[in-house]
Amino acid sequence: MSTPLQPVITKAGLAAIWRADNTGVAAEITHVVLGTAGYTPRTDQKSLQAQVAKYPIAGGERLSSTQIHLTAVADGERAFWVREVGFLLSDGTLLAVWSHPTEALTYKPADADLLLAYDVSLAALPADSVTINSIPGGLNLTLAAPLAAQASALIAEQLRGLQQQDQIVDQAARQRIAGEQIANLMLRMKAAEKRQNEDRDGLLSAAVSNAAGLIALQTLVVQHIHGA
Template sequence: MPSSGTELITDVGEAKLNLALGSGVAVQITHVAMGDGNGANYNPGFGQTELKRELARNPIERQHMVGSNAWRVTVEFDHDTPAFWVREIGFFDAEGDMIAIWAGADITARQTGAIDYMLDHILNLSRVQDGLVIINAPDDGLFDLAITTGLAIANLQLEQLRQADAIRTAHGQL
């Protein structure tokens, strides 16, 4: 999504974060929902507890920190997701409460449906104390390390096979 629009922590989100402040319990954001804003762009409000018209919700697939209290979250909505123009995005905790929302009168809506829709969004929680919010999904860095390690092992095995073939060719079949 483009950087225009407004992202804010809802009143429910702020209340949960304030409660977590003294208790040592973190608010775990686990899901992202998208909606069409009931057919129109709008500016989000702190009092919102849900999207104007939620049409799809999925768990967060990957995350990593990109700064102090800023998380990059990745969610894929597959081609079976109903076709609609995305005008609002909600970030929900493990209990189903909307903690943050992104929407705006100035956004350019993007369409879902028929293709896989990859949401790659920076969730800015700069007004929140460190450690109070946890994005509950695998860390991109760990995922990237696993892929890189797997690729390195596969390349090593290919090289060993290539060398074994070269030895057999040079010295005949054993």
């Protein structure tokens, strides 16, 4: 996946483009440079503010007359946040620079190769005034293992995310089932309580009836005794 960039074209880079045009050739982008400073780029820049590394262009293609696609591989032992990116011409001129005051572009881990892929907009330059000069063989087979490892790590991270999502969905389903069981239990408890109340009312009615019958019987016995 490529990162779209709209870098600031430097005055020095624009002058180099004009010099190349006067000779009837296009200027060549040969390297990408990375740095750790975050800021708003300026047209008078001639270098990055905190350059850390420089890598040759591994491959690229022209997407349109004013947009190119570049790839490179960032290797080495150092780990750092990439907050500024520059593109160098074959004579070392800083053609364009991208940076942001607060947002990092990516992270270069220690002792690991990072694939850089950028879609660079050069709308401020004359059409077809820049070409890409990549290393012979582009992304050759010597890079297959580290790039495959990077891809595997990304896939593994995505898989972990999916597994966590599945666990969340499963937990939600368990909670829903538990809620339904609790609601059903509450209904059954209310029904049992209702039956108990009905049974109690029936017993009270029967007791009252029995008491009334007993009183009536006692009254008849008393009347019979007095009558005798």
